[in-house]
Amino acid sequence: MISATLLSQLPQDIQRLVRGVSNRSVADFEQLCNRLTGCSAPELCILQPALYMHLDPNCIPEKSTPAATTDIELARWSLTGIIKIYNNDTKPNQHLISAWNRVTPWLLFFHSQFIMRRANYRPISRRLAVDLVSCILQHSIAASGRDTSFLASTPALYYPLVELWLLALEIKEEDVLIIARHPCGQSVYGPYIASLEIIAPLVISDCMWDKAFMNAMFEVSGDIGTVVSTALEYVSHMGSMAIDPDRVTNLPTSLGVLTYAFSNCVSIIVEISGHSTAAREALVLRHSVEKIFLISRVIHLDLYSIESVFSKSTLFWSFNYLAFLLCRADNTISVLHQALHSDAFEIAMGLNGPPVEVDLDGHTSFLLMLHGYLVYDKILTYACKHVDTWSNTLGPVVVPDETIRKRWSAVERTIRLYASLKSREEMIRRPSPDEKGWILRCYCGDSTEGIQLRQCSECQVVRYCSKRCQRDSWYSHHRWSCKFLRAAVGSSTPHYVKRSLCLLSGIENHVVSYMREDIQSQIVTARCEYPQDQDRLVVKVTIDKAEVSVQPLRHYLFLFNGLSENEVVDRLSSWPDPRGHLRRSFFCSVIAITDRYLSQQILFSPRTALDMETVPTLSRNRQYLSSRARERERT
16 A cells, blocks of 8 residues: 555645545546556656556455455456556556556456456456556566567466467457557557457467467367467468558558567467477478468568668567478478468568668578578479579679678579579480479380370389380380489488489489599599498498599498398499499489488489489380381381
8 A cells, every 4th residue: 555655745635535445435546547647757656656556466256246356346447557667658667567466367357257247247348458467567578578478478368368369369349458668668669459359369379388388279279270270370360461551550561560479479389389299380381481482572672761670570480480390390392382482582672671681590591591492393393493583683782791692692693593403303314304303104106195195103203105015115224223213212302303403413424424423432442441342332422512422332221221232233233334334433422401400311323323224224215216116107
């Protein structure tokens, strides 16, 4: 309670109202709250204890009834007064912190009885309860400061917070309270609204670092699908507001509020993905990356007139999510392709907006991530379609940062080099393109239009038009190439590697040719280190780093699906080897490419595997076409 000395320093009418509040007068409490906006800062400091006196946890009824109306109304005006003091730019943090154990039980009561509507008698409307609870939750974050999480230290609030998060988008009332300063002390962004759809992501993201909270989220939601759907619905909702900022507020600073809320929505998705593998993959299947970057682009363009530092900090979570998925998702190539299709490159490089290309907390930058995945045909094909536009648009004016320009130059050179190598290989390996992408198939001369091609069940790479064609191919050459094609595709991402074999073959050949002297030097060293393996040395080519190393064949037997070292040697040695692969100073080569979970995937030489399959096939095809041509000439 306020001491008599301090009370005497207040105006007479306020002294009378304070005495009425002490005597449990709801009418006087309402008048006092209305008078707070005209009080000075010293007067507000004196009045603060009066605002907490009726938040006694012992006065909370089991449920809302007419008999408890006075206690409920006194608590309602207590919370209203606390909010109004915050809005008058004072420093009430210490009072809220010290009285938090009195405030929390009432928040739980208002949430249960009026927001979730578990009471039959409701003197407080849901809209008012939402505004009161939302504002107090906001201010609790401000009171805790940036280094600690006030809400995260209150486990009793976990279940109600999740219920609010699930409920927020269903509440469509238009009336909202306006707070005159940002809840996290970032007043530069201007007024902040106490709309639950904005507040829910803010408070949820403040607690998600606690495993107990994550468990509560999945328990209250009931299933992973609900969590995933709600998280994506928040992202979409922020996108719709970004397209129409008037839905938030007419103030120019509304974009600051919106982007701050959006970054919290994405951070929630990152935490959900880290907590549950099933949720992570469900988010990927629901095209979460595409949705996030499409909305990021809208916000990025809207923020064109705001400092780039703010844009970087706001959109950081979008790229953080991408980096996270490239480390952990099952289908990283599809993830990156979604991002590229949704303007991730344009956002990173600052086309029509400030650049966001940064090193992400120890993760690689977007350009370096892109560079590592250019070995996959799906990514390279997209990059090739856009490289000229990107190159013509980017320049010192658009990208003033020299480090970023150097990164882009390296990526551009790689795109053009890989495109050239791929084109050259395709001219050698395949007489005509396939509409569905690059595949290995029989070239028997028969038309395959309208025919369902059969895939080899062992290597799962080559396709045939008939059983007869498959049998002829087996006895002709596929008996040698089958195991090695399988080893060249691998088991981690076989679909994408299968489509990229031509590209990988060209890159492998280029790196081996470029580093010939280094290879020869390492072979000399390896022969001394492994004297018993002098004729079985394997060159490992690390594609994205253009590095080579030499080790014995026995170190790579895991590639060949149970074949022993002698069996591998015998099978390769029995191959006719028309291009002289086995007549080099080393036995064979393997390649290493970027794989899921930031690991390397080791594959058998795509160049050798393709030659084992395509050289005899194309030779047979040319012979067939020549014989047909001679027949036509005779007729």
